[in-house]
Amino acid sequence: MERLVLGQDVRVTDKKGKHRKMTHRDLLEILLKVPKTKEGKYRGFVSLQLPGKSLGPLRFFGVRDDDPNDIVPHEHRRDLRGYYVFCAWLDHDDSRAINTKDMLVEENGVKYVRHNLIDFGATLGSSTSRPNSPRAGGEYLFSWGPALKEIVSLGLWVPHWALAKYPNYPSIGKIEADVFDPEHWYPEYPNPAFENRLPDDEFWAAKQVMAFTDDQIRAIVKTGQLSDPDAEQYLVDCLIRRRDKIGKAFFAEVLPLDRFSVRDGELVFEDLAKKHGMGATAPLKVSWSRFDNETEKKTPLSDATSFAIPKEAFNHQDTAYYAADVSPDGDTRRMITVYVRAQGQGQPQVVGIDRSW
Ligand SMILES: Nc1ncnc2c1ncn2[C@@H]1O[C@H](COP(=O)(O)OP(=O)(O)OP(=O)(O)O)[C@@H](O)[C@H]1O
Ligand SMILES: [Mg+2]
Incomplete structure (x- = not known):
């Protein structure tokens, strides 16, 4: 904590909406809210600052009225519809608009809007600072259908996600491949692009997921430097099996x-x-x-x-x-x-x- 030094030009918007220089007290207030280890260590995320001027998040519907290049309504874009499949594979249930960022960039004197996906903290079984809920990926945060079924059946009807078994790997959290169903995976909130997806969008994405070889998945997981080799092996197996389920489901719908x-x-x-x-x-x-x-x-x-x-x-x-x-x-x-x-x-x-x- 004492070793963290604030840069001279770091600024915050405080609770009163005032934009001012960030102080050590502001930092302390943030750190008081986040978990730390017994030795007093914090775990943090760092990403490279996106170049350009921030234009706020993108939306998963409609077009940007300030961008003449943005002509296809987002709920009909192949990349945003197909994004469902990548999120399902990696259990990225926080894949909502707030975790995207449009930036105005300039290349060879031409300005254009570049769309970025950010914040992958709640993927691969994690819910950022704690294990993901077993319900995550199984249904939306708020969904009447399953709740009603549970009430009417007096709890005898069990949602499919409740049947999943998770080994105890604290470094991973809750991700599994047995009950994972790529066709019935849900992010936390309904997403218009995901809901509009069609078999050819799913195929487009599934072929890219399938292009990751076992060795590549192994090498990528290794970069996470998990200290428990069993946890590392488990995550590799999960990703390989979830990948294959995606291929099996989405290659069958169209002629692959x-x-x-x-x-x-x-x-x-x-x-x-x-x-x-x-x-x-x-x-x-x-x-x-x-x-x-x-x-x-x-x-x-x-x-x-x-x-x-x-x-x-x-x-x-x-x-x-x-x-x-x-x-x-x-x-x-x-x-x-x-x-x-x-x-x-x-x-x-x-x-x-x-x-x-
Ligand atoms: N690489 C980046 N470059 C520029 N700005 C960023 C970058 N990463 C994050 N931000 C900004 O910081 C905000 C919070 O980032 P992020 O979503 O990763 O954290 P978070 O803890 O989940 O916060 P939130 O609850 O607001 O989503 C983003 O909405 C974005 O404005
Ligand atoms: Mg976020």
């Missing part, structure tokens, strides 16, 4: 093919289920159409039923578009439509992908 491109006149792709050892995809069916980019009308090419780009695509002077509908045999629900643009003699290019479910 990715990275489409054209190589040697053929449409090629990566089968993510196969790549991650999650079973082979059923044999695929392909059908090609000419695609009118103005009217979005498809004209089927009855003899084009392989991954080879239709021959006529190579004989165009003007730009022409083609659409390949790819689906597992007998399951047209999980379809991917890949749009290809052909121009002159050059190699046709993949220009768009639509997924359905």
